Amino acid sequence: MHIVFMTPETWPYARVGGLAEFSHDLPLALARMGHTVDVITLRCREGLELCKDLSRLDFELEIPVSWRTQQAVFYHHKPHERVNVYLIANDHYYERDGLYGNAFGDYEDNAERFIFFSRAALELLIALEKSPDIIHCNDWTTALVPLYLKTLYKEVEIFKNAASLLTIHNVQSQGVFWHYDMPLTGLDWEYFNQDVLEFHGKINFLKAGIFFADFISTVSHRYAREILTPQVARGLEGVILERFSRLSAIINGVDNDTWNPAVDPHIKAQYTADDLKGKKECKKELIREFKLSGEGDHPLMAFVGRLLDRRGLAILLPGLEKIIDMGADLVIMGFGEDHYHTSLAHFQSKQNGRLGLYVGYDMALAHKVMAGADMLIMPSKSEPCGLHQLHAMRYGTAPIVRAVGGLDDTIRDHSSTNPGVGFKFEDYTTNDMLRAVQRALDTYAETNEWQALVGRAMTRSYTWEQAAPRYVELYERARRLGESRQEA
Structure with missing residues (x-):
């Protein structure tokens, strides 16, 4: 045709x-x-x-x-x-x-x-x-x-x-x-x-x-x-x-030629579901890129997307301090409404290297974030399909998502009795989001369980x-x- x-x-x-x-x-x-x-x-x-x-x-x-x-x-x-x-x-x-x-x-x-x-x-x-x-x-x-x-x-x-x-x-x-x-x-x-x-x-x-x-x-x-x-x-x-x-x-x-950690030229070290050593190197590189204070010892959570209410900023911003208190470091990349740019920059200045911020969108940096982060948070108010959660799974980065639109269709919720590829929450509230974050961090602390989740996510297939x-x-x-x- x-x-x-x-x-x-x-x-x-x-x-x-x-x-x-x-x-x-x-x-x-x-x-x-x-x-x-x-x-x-x-x-x-x-x-x-x-x-x-x-x-x-x-x-x-x-x-x-x-x-x-x-x-x-x-x-x-x-x-x-x-x-x-x-x-x-x-x-x-x-x-x-x-x-x-x-x-x-x-x-x-x-x-x-x-x-x-x-x-x-x-x-x-x-x-x-x-x-x-x-x-x-x-x-x-x-x-x-x-x-x-x-x-x-x-x-x-x-x-x-x-x-x-x-x-x-x-x-x-x-x-x-x-x-x-x-x-x-x-x-x-x-x-x-x-x-x-x-x-x-x-x-x-x-x-x-x-x-x-x-x-x-x-x-x-x-x-x-x-x-x-x-x-x-x-x-x-x-x-x-x-x-x-x-x-x-x-x-x-997802375009397998573009989003593939085994061949990605943008990331520090290539890796596969069978050999994740390269992901650790990518995490260290991302920490350096965003000038975070840690050495990779904390779980690293990322947000990539437009800084808008419908992308969940209204519930994410009030929860950032609690997420850091839970033990996670954060990197945020995106652009959108000016008041979110200002609020995030002010919050970053008080966090002593626990939150990295890039206002804008850079494709090469997006690859580095997907490869280096342990988790990707998408607390969207609405999300017709979403691509970032698909990219994250390809890179062994566990999505934490609100169960709407394509996020609900593509992410199978994980629990110890029902293995999945990410973590979902229903209510558009900071508290419900934080409960999903806590479940993700608890699972991350169980090394074998986390490695199995990462392997399932990387082999989950959504291709053109x-x-x-x-x-x-x-x-x-x-x-x-x-x-x-x-x-x-």
Whole structure:
């Protein structure tokens, strides 16, 4: 098949969250299966250095945005013989500090920025005369594309047989904007109704995508159930329930070439489940990297991720002192809300080398953290799938997670009578989290029991070789639906 993959962030061109890895790993896995994949993404500020080495296409396009047009410039990269990456550039929209927003919040013109992206992606395919079998969209930023395929681009020949899949990575980010942005879409006001775009008097991009996509997927089985509830779906539960027969759940995978402690070039010493000596060296190196005071004698716990309420910072921050009192050292890597940056820096200054902090995200350092830590804590308020817990298990780092979304699906809770691969807790409270931390530390003190847990975690398999064929099945179903629609 010819698959077009539309996403605002793709590693290594831009990364805000796990979508960047998803958008890198899945296309490569599909290519290894023999499919041809065109990834269409954005050129933004953090990718400018890389873009100097990319080839610029020899044409530009004027993209309609309301009554005017905006210029799109395109770059190309070919990371695999069956994968083309096209980057859409427009300095006015994307030459900014952040992809979606900055320290003051989301950009006020995000509706316009991602309408432009969606239409530029479709216009690029027309200019290249590429006729896809499937267009795989991701989250609200590309959720207008399934609607466009059935409206503005309905008569375009190259899209006549194109089917669409929308993957929901985070239903709580919906792309909701005031109704005065409606003309920017290029759509008639007839689509501003409760069945398409209208949402409590505003427009909702994700709602339109759910309604018009041929198929919908999300990234874990529990999350597929959670998005049917108002607490998680925030008003879209009815639309999702209406399209439930077209909804599938596919757990994310891990790229074995990238996340593999046996061959990882980023870590101090390689190791395997059968020989863990290298992990001890990685722990010592991580302690030096974060300037901790210990010599590896304490259990070392890590947090990697965005510093946001939904990632669990609201319950983690009040528990940090207690975790240290329990005997663990901590390393934290991430970025997010400024008040968490400030609070963590202040807390670190009082801990005499017991807590290391890196505000930001560095891929090489993330590998070192996974290899050097004994435990990874993910106290998420919500977590559609999660990738860090999958990476942690590959590196023999036991996850401590809240039992939500993909964390519940992928982590089997451990006890002395029921061996597992990590530690789970249910309630979104500091106390319940600390009880799980204490269970992990108690198990760590039992050397044989801990080594057995580490071995089970490292051999637990979540790979793209397992997940990609599931997406192909969805693509095939969507393509058959498109063909039958044309025959009718």
